[in-house]
Structure formats: C-alpha cells, structure tokens
Amino acid sequence: MNHVHNPSSELRRTNRAAVLRILANHGAASRAEICEALNLTPAGLSRIARELIDADLVVEGTVVNTRSGAGRRAGNLTINPNGAFVLGVSITANRRNVALANAAGEVLEQIDISGVDASDPDKTLSAILAAAKSLASPQTDWGSWLAGAGVSVATTGKISPDGDTSIGVLGWRNVPIGRWLGDQLGLPVTVTSRADSLVQAEFAKSAEAGARIFLINVGLGIGCAWLGADGTGQPAPDLGNVAHIPNPVSDAICHCGRRGCYQVTGSGIAVVRSLAALADDATPPLADLSAPLAVAVRAADGGDLAAKSAFHAAGAELARAVDIAHNLLAPDLVYLAGETGRQADFVAGVRDGLTQIGALLPPDAVRISDIRTVEAAASAALHAFVFSRDVDLARLKAA
Ligand SMILES: [Zn+2]
Incomplete structure (x- = not known):
C-alpha cells in the first residue's frame, strides 16, 4: 500500500472515496452531479475520474448490466461491476x-x-x-x-x-x-x-436520496442500526437500539436481568415464549430457542392460527419500540429484517400496532428488507x- 502523507494526496483519497460512494449508492451519476454533491471543481473531479477509470473500477458512458442499471446516459460515471x-x-x-x-x-x-x-x-x-x-x-x-x-x-x-x-x-x-x-x-x-x-446495503440499494434509515433486525432478539443523511454512508452501530428498553406491561425476564425488555416482548423470543407458554421467570439459553423459532415461522407461514397470532402480538409490541425510535431519531424509513422481522403476521402486527397507538410514523414508511445477509x-x-x-x-x- 502507498503510504504518502502529503495533505493534497490525503484530500484526493478522501474525495476519491466520496466519488466511489456516490456511484455505489446511486448506480450512476453525471460529472456535474458529482461536482455539485461534493463541491469539487470539474478539473478536480477529472483527475479523480481518470485515476478510477485507469484502474478499471469506474467506467464512463457505457451501458453495463447491473441490477440497478436502468437509465444510464452517455457521460455518466458508473462502477465497473468487474x-x-x-x-x-x-x-x-x-x-x-x-x-x-x-x-x-x-x-x-x-x-x-x-x-x-x-x-x-x-x-x-x-x-x-x-x-x-x-x-x-x-x-x-x-x-x-x-x-x-x-x-x-x-x-x-x-x-x-x-x-x-x-x-x-x-x-x-x-x-x-x-x-x-x-x-x-x-x-x-x-x-x-x-x-x-x-442498513448499509439498504441505503445503497434504495438510494432514496438523503433518506434517513432505521433498521430493526428481529431474529430471536433485536438488533438495530441507524444510517443518517450525513452522506458518509456509514452506519452508526447500536444508535437507537430499542432491545433493552423495558415495556412496563410485561414481567417476562430478559437475559440482561431486567423485566419486560422489547428483546423478550417484541421479538422471536416473545413468539417462542408465547407458543411454549414459558413462565415469566424462565430464561432458557438463546441457542435452545433457534429451532423452535424456525418451527414457529414455518407454522405461521403455513396458516397455523396460534403461530400467526403469536407473531402478530409480538409485532404489535415491537410497534411501541418503533414509535420510540421514531420519536428519538426521526427516520424517513424504518426497515424490518430478520426471520421474525420479515414474517408476514409480525409485519402486520407492527403496522397494526402503530395505527393502534396513533404513531406519527406513516405505515408505508415501514418497509421489509429483502436483502440477504x-x-x-x-x-x-x-x-x-x-x-x-x-x-x-x-x-x-x-x-
Ligand atoms: Zn433486556
């Protein structure tokens, strides 16, 4: 690796990375669009573009076959898939x-x-x-x-x-x-x-310019990520994590030691707890709950009423956590991911729950992340x- 530490080279590397991120997140962009977005002069961009084109990482004015490749014009810069x-x-x-x-x-x-x-x-x-x-x-x-x-x-x-x-x-x-x-x-x-x-992949894919995205991954437990509109395209890990906010209506004990965390009331853990009728004080190891969750997902998807109802109830609980996150972070879009988060009854539960509590987040701002891990x-x-x-x-x- 080239370790040159003069300021203009450092600045060039920063600008070069910013150009690449714009192209990665938006599929294609014209030179004028890039200059405006990054406050670069045409000559400055020209040097960077030449470097990237010479390295075969960027192509200009070529129609290439990629998933996001619609509507490319001559003169646009795009990432070279190869x-x-x-x-x-x-x-x-x-x-x-x-x-x-x-x-x-x-x-x-x-x-x-x-x-x-x-x-x-x-x-x-x-x-x-x-x-x-x-x-x-x-x-x-x-x-x-x-x-x-x-x-x-x-x-x-x-x-x-x-x-x-x-x-x-x-x-x-x-x-x-x-x-x-x-x-x-x-x-x-x-x-x-x-x-x-x-969340980073959704940002790159959905490319709704400047959208602030909050993503909740619900498997057994709950993981959250926030990607703000600061243009860096970098997720902020754990910001807005709602997993261990307690929901006062529940006495179920969480593995963190407290009672009523959304981690145990609005998650895959909640679904398994409900279907197995576990006592509030029962805390089986997470690893023991994976197989029952997979069974529950298949049952609900297959129309089993008890399973469908368990997912819907957990989703409706998570809606309260989504509402809290929305109040604190004001995302434009909330993505649900994970084997529980994507389950249809769970998603319906989240949307119904938001309506029920009168949340300000519009239901169509709740999206399903279909990107594979x-x-x-x-x-x-x-x-x-x-x-x-x-x-x-x-x-x-x-x-
Ligand atoms: Zn907890």
Whole structure:
C-alpha cells in the first residue's frame, strides 16, 4: 500500500472515496452531479475520474448490466461491476453462507455451509475458509482481484476492531472471527452485525436520496442500526437500539436481568415464549430457542392460527419500540429484517400496532428488507475495502 502523507494526496483519497460512494449508492451519476454533491471543481473531479477509470473500477458512458442499471446516459460515471471482487460471509442462526460478489454487489457464486455444526466455531470457521478458498481459487479470473471479505454476524453484542465477537444464538463466546479469517485468507476482513450491514446495503440499494434509515433486525432478539443523511454512508452501530428498553406491561425476564425488555416482548423470543407458554421467570439459553423459532415461522407461514397470532402480538409490541425510535431519531424509513422481522403476521402486527397507538410514523414508511445477509456482508466489504480511502488502486490495476 502507498503510504504518502502529503495533505493534497490525503484530500484526493478522501474525495476519491466520496466519488466511489456516490456511484455505489446511486448506480450512476453525471460529472456535474458529482461536482455539485461534493463541491469539487470539474478539473478536480477529472483527475479523480481518470485515476478510477485507469484502474478499471469506474467506467464512463457505457451501458453495463447491473441490477440497478436502468437509465444510464452517455457521460455518466458508473462502477465497473468487474472492477473488483469481494467475499461475503453470513453467520446467522438459521444459515451460514459464503459468497463471491462483484463491485456492483451482485453475488456471482455462493456456497451454503449450513450443514456444518454451527455450535462449534472451529468447525464453522474452517468450513468458511475452505469455501472462501474455493471461490477465490487462483484458477478463477477474480482470484487476484479480491479486495477483502465482509462477515455479517447475527450478534447484538460488541464487535472488536479486530473482529472478535460473541454470537449468543449459536453459543459462541468471544471468537476471533475477523483476525483468524484475515490471517488465513491473507485479505482484509471486516466483521459487522447483521443490522449494520443490512442498513448499509439498504441505503445503497434504495438510494432514496438523503433518506434517513432505521433498521430493526428481529431474529430471536433485536438488533438495530441507524444510517443518517450525513452522506458518509456509514452506519452508526447500536444508535437507537430499542432491545433493552423495558415495556412496563410485561414481567417476562430478559437475559440482561431486567423485566419486560422489547428483546423478550417484541421479538422471536416473545413468539417462542408465547407458543411454549414459558413462565415469566424462565430464561432458557438463546441457542435452545433457534429451532423452535424456525418451527414457529414455518407454522405461521403455513396458516397455523396460534403461530400467526403469536407473531402478530409480538409485532404489535415491537410497534411501541418503533414509535420510540421514531420519536428519538426521526427516520424517513424504518426497515424490518430478520426471520421474525420479515414474517408476514409480525409485519402486520407492527403496522397494526402503530395505527393502534396513533404513531406519527406513516405505515408505508415501514418497509421489509429483502436483502440477504450474505449480500449485505459483501456490500460491507465493498464499502470497507473498495469504496474507501484505502482502496489499493495499484493492486486492482495490476490484477
Ligand atoms: Zn433486556
């Protein structure tokens, strides 16, 4: 990597990353639009664009086939889908996947390792490594173009800068996911919570200019992420996390030790508690609740009335938490994600609950995030290692 520390070069790197993020988040943009958005002179942008075009990371005036590729005009700058590649890894309670994605965030190939015993971190990480190596094999065109890997994990706990974290739903305690995979793969690795990676990916995809997005990922528990309209495209982890706000109407005990947290009243935990008629004082380990939640989702989706009602009731409880978050953060859009968050009766419960309590958030501002976790993981890697100040253009160019 090129470690030049003169101020104009530093500024150029910052502006270059900002140009890449605009293109990544909006699909395509004209030179005039970019200059206006970033307060750049045409000559300043021209230098940056030349550098990015020379590195094959950006193309000009070419119609390229990408998911968000509608309406491109000659003169627009766009990200070249084949300009760089990243790996995306998802580690959640119900699925573990490893994927190869291009610079447009499209998954090209994917390996499902869900069959490997997820309660064993060593086995799971070894399976991830084997899948990653096979996707990035030197025989493939993209082997030498890999910019890094993103790992998206179903955690509501802290993630260290090195990528150490615990995953309660799998029973993992303080596993050095990022450091180990980084050492083994010889690539930079970023580890993010599922909520953070999803909110960033939704922002890039929905691209409603300047929208402030609050995302609530509801699996067993609740994870939140906030992405404001500051133009950086960086999520603010944990800001507005409603999981452990107590709901005074409930005595159910939370694993945090308090009673009535939305974590246990408006979540997958609430659904399982209700269907299994657990006592308020019962606190089974999260890992024991994953399988019953998966059964409940299938039952509700299949029309089982008790399951449908349990999801609707949990959603209506979560509506109170959504209302609190809306009052504090004033997001334009609220996304629901996760196996509970996306369940149809749960979503109906959230919308009905908002109406019932007279919330100011319009029901059509509640959206469902349909981005898969592994896509969000790839998007996180792109933002960390390609659309960033530290992108190694010389390496991409040489590849
Ligand atoms: Zn709690």
